Amino acid sequence: MRTALGPRLRSQTCLRLRLPSPRSPLFPHQCVTAQQESLPNAPSLRAHCCYSTNTSAVQKWPLRDLRDISRKTPLIFHLTSDNPYYNLSIEHYILVNSDPASQILLFYTNRPCVVIGRNQNPWLETDLGRLKAGRRISKTDNVNKDSLDGPLDLVRRRSGGGTVFHDDGNLNYSVTVPNTAKSFTRSLHAEMVVRALSPLAARLGFTDLKVNDRNDIVMRSKESSPQTSASPTWLKVSGSAYKLTKGRALHHGTLLFSSPNLSKISSLLRGPGHDYIQAKGVESVRSKVGNLAWTDNLDQRAQTKQVITEAICTEFWDMYGLDSDQTRIPRQVGYNEIYLDGTEADERQNPDIAAGVAELSTREWTFDQTPKFDFTSPVVDGVQIMFHADRGGLLHRISLHRTNGDADVIVRALDKDELKRRLTEHPGPSHGNGNSDATLGHVSQFVQEAGRIRTVTNWKGLLNALFVDPAVDNVDIYIPEALIQRIEEIFPYISVGSEMK
Structure with missing residues (x-):
């Protein structure tokens, strides 16, 4: 289901039918009549709508219309599923099917899982026995506690880079833009995230952020402040990976904001065969990691995630929210934001995404892509x-x-x-x-x-x-x-x- 929240709008405030302008939001809550839906150029009429804060009244539009829709404005997607196979497949679909000139920001959070890079060796990069035993997060009295509850997912993504651990204290962001020297560099969107988060330091309790020479986002350790350490310790809070096609560039990154499994990440991301396997593919670079704003309270964690997400959305819009004459379009919360759930992977709704989910889920993809x-x-x-x-x-x-x-x-x-x-x-x-x-x-x-x-x-x-x-x-x-x-x-x-x- 695709929705776009417009909390500043009153329920059932109807707008007069008008031609869309570059300054008109394409995706507030929408109600498009069946007659309009049947028109050949229906995607261009998405601004002809009735605003509503009632999600049941929101118009669903086929994701296969993405190429036409993304041509008009930057888009922000929020994925509500925690299934890593769904989320990575939708991310790939957006990369392949969005307009070549478009800019798209995407957010998702996966259930606990280990995600390896396209050219990595799973026996080297992770402890498969521990994944098989499993470690999940149980929710008791609104506080996270460790529990064993079935195997964790092992997922091979389609982009390069190293191995990462995902859970509900990690926010995944990705930016898809034209693959041109003007629109894409490997550090560009990591710098965007640093600009977005730096003003939140005092509020969330973290210290200095910067992008290092590996294009990771690192945070100064609180134990090594400028006043107490001439050579500070920097903790990795975000790693990056990239997928480049002929016309498009995808940069996706993790963002450790409040992971309850921080102390376990190092051991999960080191296989027992690490000292005995000589791999021909890409080997991960190990780094000390940290949380931006640790809390074991689930409500506070959700609030922190919301604050961080909105800050990144605002910075993204500052970069790309321009109309045809390069005049800045003010950011309005909820406009041009689309919420997708797991039903996007239904074969009847989108067979391409369903096929992507099926492929990522197989042992053939996960293991048989391993380099010699x-x-x-x-x-x-x-x-x-x-x-x-x-x-x-x-x-x-x-x-x-x-x-x-x-x-x-x-x-x-x-x-x-x-x-x-x-x-x-x-x-x-x-x-x-x-x-x-x-x-x-x-x-x-x-x-x-x-x-x-x-x-x-x-x-x-x-x-x-x-x-x-x-x-x-x-x-x-x-x-x-x-x-x-x-x-x-x-x-x-x-x-x-x-x-x-």
């Missing part, structure tokens, strides 16, 4: 496993090593062809290698998925199937249980996209 990488396990009882994975986490070669001091002996090494042979002719339970029918079933699934690491549900069974050759081995090759447990901790089996709410 190498894994070297820790040495446990003198035994070490090494493997190379091609793009998509496809096991390409693997080797088992024994170490004795400085000596390294390759016990068995399998290339791609040998891997395929061993997995299709793996030994059965009668060979005494400890494999059960259930274990071999898991190996068969791995084979059917062309050797994708994400499908491994039993690493012990897989390693036995790979390294124990009954034709030449009278006994099992020794692989320590502790080593298998470490590998399973780094590469757990995890379902993705199961929490479509």
